[in-house]
Amino acid sequence: MKYYKIKSIIVLTFTVFLFACGTKPKADLVPSKREKPNILFIAVDDLRPELNFYGASHIKSPNLDKLASQSLIFNKAYCNIPVCGASRASLMTGARPTRKRFINAHIKKDEDYPEAISLPMLLRKNGYKTISNGKIYHYKNDDSKAWDEIWQADRLWSYALTESQDIRKNTKRGLPFEAAEVHDSVYRDGKLALKVIQDLNKLKQSNQPFFLTMGLAKPHLPFTAPKKYWDLYNRDEIELPESYVQPKTTPKQAFHNYGELRQYENIPKRGDLPEALAKELIHGYYACVSYIDAQIGLVLEELKRLELEDDTIVILWGDHGWNLGDHKLWCKHVTFETALRTPLMIKVPGKTKGQKTDAITEYIDIYPSLAELVGLESPNTVDGKSFVPILNGQKSKKDWAVSKFKDAVTLIKGDLFYTEWTDDKGIAYARMLFDHKTDPLELDNLAEKPEYQDKVKNLSMELREKWGEDFLK
Template sequence: MKSIVVLILVSFFVSCKGIVAKQEVKVDVKPNILFIAVDDLRPELNFYGANHIKSPNLDKLAASSLVFNRAYCNIPVCGASRASLLTGTRPTRNRFLGYSTTKDKDYPTAVSLPMLLKQNGYKTISNGKIYHYENDDVTAWNEIWKADELWSYALQESQEIRKNTFRGLPFESADVHDSVYVDGKLALKVIRDLQKLKTSKEPFFLTMGVVKPHLPFCAPKKYWDLYDRKSIELPASYLRPKSIPKTAYHNFGELRNYENIPKDGDLPEALAKELIHGYYAAVSYADAQIGLVLDELEKTGLAENTIVVLWGDHGWNLGDHKMWSKHVNFETALRAPLLIKVPGRTKGEMSNDITEFIDIYPTLCDLTGLKIPNTVEGKSFVPIINGEKSEKNWAVSKFKDGVTLIKGDLFYTEWTDKNGVAYERMLFNHKTDALELDNLAEKPKYKKLVTQLSLELREKWGTDFFKKK
């Protein structure tokens, strides 16, 4: 969005003739940005065609936003995904590898999005989980706030279990007020910020890093009560076809670290459905907190000049391919929600253009009139906001040795060694196999296509893919 031009009429008297004249003075007003990150959020929402998760506030936001139906994270693990997005740069074999990634260690010379905005007069506030670690890229922020992680659980007994175990319980339903949990406290903090910022002359980059629906699935009881567990079904993709290489799967250690979860094998069906129930409840709880903030944005009058971006840092498996958590190269972990509301320019459109998370940084540069740093590898999707077709209709995502090219209906993954030599392959055609159950990569009739996609993957995974830090 170009800077908004405010016309100030200045009246002055010309005493000698007694004439009143008016002069137009142009003042550039930069748009504000409300930046909402939601941890582990699947695009399993009403505006994506699902109808079982209750998220009225996200639905309302989508109705005035441009919704990306095919947005992909560049790496399905929180720390790395966030560092990649906030620098606009791709993961490589040596950069942005896991949850413990920090921007400061992996790419200290890159100018991050919040740093660029701060350097150009924006007040930058980090609330909640934006980077994985609150002490990462600290000079980019005017203020950093994060709630105590103790508040992951509301009940005393759950807190005691957490103190005496590695992770604690995988879910909790407590009859408490929303503000008892972390995200309730987060919403109140962001609301206080909006109330302060409404009188500020500085543009702002205000963030809201929502923790839920990340494990543990803890939410006030009223959100659990929105769902009938008897109606919850396991996903249609709750199987592991033999055509898919074992490399593609994992033992979902993230979930198994919680209490009362079997250490190996499939989960009991009742437990699997309870986890799905907990995930739904956590999404509805997160939705309510986001709604409070969006309502305050309207009440303060700031919505008229505030771009709202909402994204999930990656997808999450809810029994898909008999897996839980992220950390895989299936679409369930790579595809995530992305919405952008630009005042006066978005009205609830849905884009099917393929978009990567590294494209968010240059887009916000274009919308705020800032020069895109040369380290940024993403491409602005402002043309899509303007109703045009994307010039770059593909994405590349990576996790460990697996690198995935997403192009049209095709999902092509190679697992490569340190020299780039492939040792496993996976190819799905979403036009005929949306659930990714039939791996075409080793079938003779697809050999030519696999060779073509392999070459294209190498062209697109980044020029510094093998570069050391």
């Protein structure tokens, strides 16, 4: 049985789930037109744009492909910081990271920027039912006043097998991957899909517009998914990336020891990974992408069955990119394009049908765009710029983005990626420049070449103009 043909099993499981919760699913509910559109907000952890609609034909993701065919796809979308907690807080507030705000995975919006009115808070204040499901902020109860309801599955359900769960209980992170002969709903994201489906059935019966989130845990480590998704890929056909090299011209500050991965069991503590292990990790990542694709498909199918499609904006984003051996790196935490470029698409009923845009878009632009689409004005703490004009067929006037991680700050300007490592006073102590027209894999650092010094000087000035007034404060 193909992995996406599991409807009968899921319907049975879902029915039992709803009855257990005291809710009876209804197929004959009368649709109601709302004054304001609903928003289904799908966040995917560590999802890189290695997907069919971005040109990666080897990925099995039919549901994401279908959603993309109904959406506006952003070819050049970039997170503002490549680490989950900070990226999510920045996106949800529409505010840029600075040297002291939104700096790592463990920050909280409530502590770093308590005065900012978050997107869910803005919507809740304006009549929306707001439900946080899964991983939206890094911490479950961050920005808690913005939500009518917060729900997460137990983290232990990252593993299905008892022996894997026991290892997780007694180690820092547990095993890096698992392929188990189990039903989708045994893992966290399967439970998440059932919860979101339950919410859709409840929300269908209300005239109140909703902001419903689906925060998927995969393909974040550990790469755990039902075995049928692993079976979609032949490991003998998996290859290490073409950019599996660290050129000497690239500053040493650009690389790290991928400590996040090394905390898992059976991963070497230093040095390059053995090739077989590297391919097993890539295999697991692909399996997890196909697994979450199936869960997203179930939710989108239910949205359609309940006749909520025409009233609902669907937006899907990954919180940052991810390295799968690119530059001999794993995980994120760098300012190479592989960690900064992200999948982003938005389905707006009556407006989108598979269009693509090359307009450079930052994640802080998502907040003002959604606010405008539902007829709300963004607060003055929002730094982003709405991309609604692109949805209306206009050409974007913005051709740049700024991303940072620790001391590294990157200006993305057209095809140029310019990064400086700066101290607390904004003085640069290392730099790199890549031209994606001639070097899409970022293997030739141009920043120290004599013929590029005028270009570097101009980009350095522009970086400081665009990184935000509060950047050094």
